[in-house]
Amino acid sequence: MNKTLQDFSKISKQEIIDGLKADKGNAVVNYIEEDFGTNLYIGLKDIHMQTLVPTTSASHILENQIGSYNSEVVSRLLAAGFNPVATLNMDEFAMGGSNKNSYFGSVDNALDPDNIPGGSSGGSAYAVAKGLLPAATGTDTGGSIRQPASLNGIYGYKPTYGLISRYGTIGFGSSFDTMGVLANDLDDAKLISAAMIGEDPKDNTSYVPAGFSLDAEAINDLNGKRIAIIKEFSELECDDETNSEYKRAIEWFISKGAKIVEHSIPTVKLALELYIAIAYAEGASNLNRFDGIRYGTQTDDHVPFITTRHLFGSEVKKRIVLGSLLLSGEKSSEVFEHAQKVRQKMKAQFVEVYKTCDYIIAPSNSMSTIGKSQDTNSYKFYSSDILLIPANLTGMPSLTIPLKPAGSSNPVGLQLMANRFEDGKLFSLAKFAEGKING
């Protein structure tokens, strides 16, 4: 475990594929046999359109659909010399946090096969943490990179919204969706992310400020650094493992000279509701296109549209219904506009904190392990997402780092957060903490 790109550079693509094939964790959807000749092997979450193998989003409806074009993420990775090995399992259309919602079946947790790997980038987290791949792409709409990274004890980076083009990556909550990386090694995560970052005229919402770089000033100590903890995050009930690791992390930061300050961001309490109102609405609309004419099959009575809905899994159906319901009726636009206003307010409240603080930290998850038999539709399961979702609502970057040594059971992740486009600062802090906070 904890294998880096460097470690993998010594083996052939076929050996990696053989390793994945021998594994029983169900992380892979399709193998990419074509060898691009470099030893920068990575996995792709099965959500980026590419012309090599089908891109399925772990949905029945796209089971055999090979894309007619490459997503910007794949194009950039190929151009930078990365060699994708496989497309990786996920919650269908990135909807879910358990990887139980995949047409191709659930994925194991890398540390305990009885536990869920988290999701939606569960296949990516599993394959990386298990040491089958050095790193993999993920997408993060409401924590889908950071939560599985945390539950498998690896790094997970969700960049500032806009840095990486969404063109060609199948959309869920378009105003939240962020492409990113899950990796065993911090430097690998940075390397791969840097290759993916770039303003893209094909995505009008993409934006990279002039002079942007993931390489910020290195950190040697935390003297004078102000790190905020958020009252509303702290109020969330976490398990003992998470509480003690989080407490240890805070003490470590203090010991290195940081000043820990508590702030209140009242809108955080509404994060889950805002997320459901906006992301589900966007998601339901994004899935309209799977209408039985171009995707899915028409039934004998030739009634398109509605008949394809049975091809979706239950979580996707639930979100389509909820999302559509929220947009229906006379009051819907008021509700939606109100949600957008509160979202803006939350953004402003976070910006306010960053006026006096360098970072915000929070646990990545309230539970360090979740058994496969646990109810992942419960409010308790969802409520943990209020730790993750604010970064999506505000478009701000978040990097989860493992607080325990690689391979430890009951892993706990710590989120490092900063203001928009301050992604480089996150990598500097993580680099400073690497091997010490989790040594």
Add this chain to the structure above:
Amino acid sequence: MVNYETIIGIEVHAQLNTKRKIFSPSLNDTTSKPNTNIHPIDLGMPGALPRFNEEVLQKAIMVANAFGMDITRKMHWDRKNYFYHDNPKGYQITQQKTPIGRHGKIVLDSGKAIGVDFMHMEEDTAKSLHRDDCTLLDFNRCGVPLVEIVSTPEMRSGAEAREYIEKLREILVYLGVSDGKLEEGSLRVDVNVSVRPYGQPHFNPKVEIKNLNSFSNVEMAIEVERKNQMLAYNTGAKVVQATKRFMENSKTVEIMRVKEGVVDYRFFPEPDLPYIEIDDAYINDVIAHSNKLPAEIKAELKDFGFNDKDIVNLMSNMEMVTFFFKLTEAGLDPKQSLNYLLVNIKDYLNKSNHEFNQIAITLDNFIEIEELIASGKISTNHVKKIIPILCEKPQSAKTLVAELGIEQITDPQIIGQMVDKVLDANEQSIIDFHGGKDRAMGFLIGQIIKESKGQANPSLVNSILIEKLNERKC
């Protein structure tokens, strides 16, 4: 007997003639072979994202300005969600909340202003081609930029409605932003018709009529529908809100569907596209690059002293108007230019069945013609003869005149020699002339022209002849 008032509101969808589609790099050309101007974006493929074509914004600003609209400075896009086979994303990207223009007007010849309530930009859907056993889809049209232009319900007759659309179309065509062809669907007109007793403050249920592919059909459909509705009310029947279709052959309107409740399109802001923000400087710059509006052109033509009939005649063809201004800018006399176009060119077009843009005659040809006339080398009669030939194929007017051998002799010495030759042969006529017989003069001119094979310039012949006759008096 109750007297009814007819209430008409009109929605127009006009395709903008941008080079590329509104949200994709596909060519905006619906005349190509079906499904050749397509892109993953047009087909709504997973992961494909719209990217806004700024040319659409510029053309829409020109239109909004032409209607005197308030132009929205900060706009966003909305998704209109519905399932239909011509709508591959399952939603249409439109501007429900922030239309680019509001509160404009179109003024009819009577002076009555019809309100243009709002106008927004949106994408067109695929074209359905219905066959007996299936429906074929052409996605070349999917993503073609549209402006939807919605009037207030202020029209009161089919004739007013027709004039509103004619004026609207004229503006789009003169701006050069749309080809405005009702028959080809680049301009699509839906009319809403209801009737109510005079004095009734509220509106009765309205009927929407589609499939109106000519101006006369618009007028006719409204007349038919308003009579239907009046008959219904007069006989105690009800008019239900419905969508109808005009049947060209039978000149009737036929029910397509009855509206049961309002369709919920579940509008929400399009998350794949950012806000559009424009300022006065941007708008002014676009307007500065905009073509002249029909009203401005009409005023300029009036300033030349042209009558209304000629103005309407000329303006019925925008290309001809453009050409007219080229002629006057090149220094040609406006009245003469108008005459060339409305008499000589129109005559040729009528006889040849050609369109104006198909003819070969150029601005340079007219400049040559003017020079030939000014130097006395050709007469206006010759002009009549050569214009149709110049319309046929590109060539120089001067060369043509030379080739035809119709160039007039304007050299006084040559003419003088001819005059002498004729006078020498007609002594009696000289005597007759001096004896006061005017006919002799005409006879001599005729002889001289004949001598020159018709090419001697008549006025030169005239003056030289008089000179020489006087010389020979003594």
